[in-house]
Amino acid sequence: MANFSTNEFRPGLKVMLDGDPCSILENEFVKPGKGQAFNRVRMRNLKTGRVWERTFKSGESLEGADVMDRSMEYLYTDGEFWYFMEPDTFEQHQADAKAVGDSYLWLKEQDGCEVTLYNGTPLSVAPANFVELEIVETDPGLKGDTAQGGSKPAKLSTGAVVKVPLFVTTGEVIRVDTRTGEYQNRVSK
């Protein structure tokens, strides 16, 4: 891979740091009037998810990381691996539990998602921001209670548990924001 100097660090650039692939989030060039110039770089370690600020001397360089974000379709899981397919090439990738992390809670078969490949292997999986999932278990709804008010837990087909309004019932499909795990609305079937 090519090397990238601090003045080429842009948000989204993937580089290798201490053996791990990292994504650049922000890069600020700072320099006292005279003296050493630095780059204050906010980065995310793509293996651990850790976000932190590292300071480099300006002009230092890092090796690029072979990391690519790909839109894929989630196929199924066999319990050990999760399988994804690239829609244009039909190429399939298997991701282990470490790569999938908590995202399995929002993966529904045939839904689109974003898979990050590192050296060709899934490193992480990001579900769509909004997914529609069926409620498989929740306390009976209260008729007519459509105003604001209390909430109750509801278990979804993927195993995720979200808080829903009291009027929502088992068997209904709801829309959830996967970034916050918050209920958005009911979806008519």
Place this chain on the structure above:
Amino acid sequence: MSDWRPGAALAQLRQRAQLLAQIRAFFAARGVLEVETPLLCSRGITDPAIEPLLVERGESLTHAPRFLQTSPEYAMKRLLAAGSGPIYQICKAFRDGEAGRRHNPEFTLLEWYRPGMDHHALMAEVAALVCSCLGERPWQAFTYRELFQRCLQLDPFTADIATLQRTARQLTDPGTLAGGRDLWLDLLLTHAVEPWLAGQGLCFVYDYPASQAALARLAQRDGEVVGERFELYIDGVEVANGYHELDDVVEQRARFEADNRQRAAAGQPERPLDEALLAALAAGLPAVSGVALGLDRLLLLASGETDIRRLLAFSWERC
């Protein structure tokens, strides 16, 4: 074809023109002479933290490449030694590898010299100029030492390097950074002191560690040797750097040579010394203070913009 349009709005171009007119009126009223010196110089600067851009080809370059100036300082000092009296210059300067929200590799400097003034008198004049451009406002001045004591509870002159490193690690992940005291002091300055200065309006920092004196005279202050150098910050943005100028040719040569040793140790190319400047110092520089002020940054503050690239007709990326 790429985007041909300017990065700055017409209002910004007008504001720049107005600023230039105000500055020229300010100096005309004070009897300071406007001068021009060459942008292409046969000698580069030794400062290890500044890299010039080189012009390498052309029939006029009979002996060697020429450097695009990183500041007009040496040429202006030759004018001072020749008896010019107070002078100022508005010019382009160039520094390789400096680009960001507040940096462009090609930028506009206002540099001026005041024979007979020490750095405190010049700070007052800098404040007057800035207020004439940005509107009246209070200003304050802190020593470098006071600022570190206030922001970091440490004495930058006496703290050992382990203390500096430990303090730096509380502010950022320094990774593999390695260097001497000045590197760690620079890190603490950029990561802790400058953010504090962001809340302080118009603020001078003066009397730097001797190792950071650059081209300033040294003096004894409270048991430490300091460089009589100052920096102006406005709302945390570094705008100007000034010196009570070093006029001792022996000391000046020694500092250039020390810079070159540091460059060699860091694997940077050494720079031939500017013998014309040294000869001018030997002939006699009047007691003088001088300052270089970044005009693009002053415009940044006058316009309320946050990114210098929206003030330049064509920033580096657009040329």
